[in-house]
Amino acid sequence: MNRKILGLAGLLAVGVTAAFGTAMTAAPTTALAAATLPPVSELMADRVLGDPKAPVTILDYSSMTCPHCAHFHADVLPKIKETYIDTGKVKLIFRDFPFDQAALQASMLAHCAPTERYYPLTDVLFKSQSTWSRSSDPNKALAQYGKLAGMTQDTIDACFASKELADAILNSRLTGQNQYKIEATPTFILNDGKERVEGAQSFEEFAKVIDKLLK
Numbered sequence: 001m002n003r004k005i006l007g008l009a010g011l012l013a014v015g016v017t018a019a020f021g022t023a024m025t026a027a028p029t030t031a032l033a034a035a036t037l038p039p040v041s042e043l044m045a046d047r048v049l050g051d052p053k054a055p056v057t058i059l060d061y062s063s064m065t066c067p068h069c070a071h072f073h074a075d076v077l078p079k080i081k082e083t084y085i086d087t088g089k090v091k092l093i094f095r096d097f098p099f100d101q102a103a104l105q106a107s108m109l110a111h112c113a114p115t116e117r118y119y120p121l122t123d124v125l126f127k128s129q130s131t132w133s134r135s136s137d138p139n140k141a142l143a144q145y146g147k148l149a150g151m152t153q154d155t156i157d158a159c160f161a162s163k164e165l166a167d168a169i170l171n172s173r174l175t176g177q178n179q180y181k182i183e184a185t186p187t188f189i190l191n192d193g194k195e196r197v198e199g200a201q202s203f204e205e206f207a208k209v210i211d212k213l214l215k
Contacts, residue, residue: 036158037165043111044168047118049081050091056084056213058092059189061182063099064106064125065133068200069186073126079203084210094122095176096169097185102138105160107169109142112159113149121149 037043058080062069077092084090096107106125113121124145125132132141139160146156159165176182180189180196188197188206195209 036155037112037162040162040164040168043165044172046093047115048091048093049119050085051088052091054085054088054091056090056210057191058090059095059176059180060092060186061095061097061176061180061189062186063097063103064110064122065098065100065103065129066185067129070126070129071200072186073123076201076203076206080206080210083203083207089214090210094119095172097173097176097182097187098169099185102133104166104169105139106132106142108159108162108165109146109151109156111165111169112155113146113151117149121145124148 060072062072080090080092085092096103098104098107110118110122110125125142128145132138132145135141143153143156146159147153151159180187180193184198186199190196190209191213195213197206197209
């Protein structure tokens with residue numbers, strides 16, 4: 001089954017992080033975080049996979065711990081990339097929709113990585129999802145992937161400690177829920193809602209929808 005959203009009633013009123021309870025609360029921001037990380041607005045800037053001028057935009061709402069999302073990134077996205085993204089017809093923008101603490105921390109790590117390594121790291125995290133997500137210490141497991149992406153331990157520690165970044169990601173999730181009525185992951189919004197694809201769909205299903213928008 002696809003991952004269904006948790007209840008978010010009263011989210012803004014009580015504060016984004018607090019609404020998820022302690023299980024979704026990052027550690028307090030530290031001086032190290034403030035000294036090491038770029039501004040959150042920079043960390044949260046859209047990472048575009050493909051030509052920014054491509055006529056079709058896919059917003060990929062996924063949770064880093066969602067198995068169906070991992071399947072899309074491992075098995076379907078490479079075909080979309082070869083056929084549509086690398087040819088300038090489609091661009092993809094990943095939008096975080098975390099369901100648990102491990103997914104939130106993985107999303108934070110990806111945002112803290114060098115911009116050019118965002119999608120390579122996201123790809124690796126999805127492909128190794130069953131390893132780090134089931135670890136007794138997911139943060140420690142995630143840190144190893146961060147180092148492979150060129151991040152220092154200090155940067156990784158600062159990243160995981162940033163409550164501001166955690167709240168920004170959770171606010172982005174809330175925006176997706178309110179703007180596009182996201183109810184499960186993965187959900188794909190094409191060209192600002194003209195088309196949408198939900199769940200673990202085949203490349204052929206994506207091709208059908210993309211080709212419709214390219215006409």
